[in-house]
Amino acid sequence: MACSTSQMAATWKPVVVFLHGSGDNGPGLRSWLQELGFMKAMTALGVLVETPSATPRPYRLMGGQISSVWFDRYDLHPDSKEHVESIEETFAKLDAFVTKFIASGTPPDKVVIGGFSMGGGMALQYAFRTKHKLGGVFALSSYVNTDAAVYKLIAAANKDSLPPVFMRHGAADDFILTDWGRGTADHLSKLGVQVQFETVPGVAHMLVRSTTNELRNWLSERLVRP
Numbered sequence: 001m002a003c004s005t006s007q008m009a010a011t012w013k014p015v016v017v018f019l020h021g022s023g024d025n026g027p028g029l030r031s032w033l034q035e036l037g038f039m040k041a042m043t044a045l046g047v048l049v050e051t052p053s054a055t056p057r058p059y060r061l062m063g064g065q066i067s068s069v070w071f072d073r074y075d076l077h078p079d080s081k082e083h084v085e086s087i088e089e090t091f092a093k094l095d096a097f098v099t100k101f102i103a104s105g106t107p108p109d110k111v112v113i114g115g116f117s118m119g120g121g122m123a124l125q126y127a128f129r130t131k132h133k134l135g136g137v138f139a140l141s142s143y144v145n146t147d148a149a150v151y152k153l154i155a156a157a158n159k160d161s162l163p164p165v166f167m168r169h170g171a172a173d174d175f176i177l178t179d180w181g182r183g184t185a186d187h188l189s190k191l192g193v194q195v196q197f198e199t200v201p202g203v204a205h206m207l208v209r210s211t212t213n214e215l216r217n218w219l220s221e222r223l224v225r226p
Contacts, residue, residue: 014047022117054069109133144187
């Protein structure tokens, strides 16, 4: 039996779609978020957290081996050419995933997407490509390539439609360099995006409790508070 509009309005929850880093998967990320207390905190706020898994694909940075990555890369450095085809393929899959919640009654501004490392980069790609006006996007230890096509989309967009961005980056990250994340934040800011970027002292390339606690507060402001 189909639900009425009033029934859907009474049962929907705010949604956070949290994307894992390269080589990980949804269950692995979910387990770590539980260890950090993030899942319990979101449940207490009445927020649904989804941790989908990337579709395994050949990954050039691993010599073409199959890996759980959101998109392929020609090189890790942000000045390299981006692999547009795999980004667009994943965008389509994520858009179908997010649209299910919106079609079930969750307002678009009560949906936030984000992620760690490659997951955060993919989240930024998604949030500024989708037709849905999301409540926000977060990227933790992440970056977007310097010549990314998504920047042109942002430049041409109505600035009132751009979701706010939460970014954190470990100051001791020697894998995805802090300057790469800061460069993405600066580029987004110049295009009119509201970006909150900070470094986390002493933290390498990993998710830590202090960061997820800050993220929890940021999400609460956008998804729970009137």
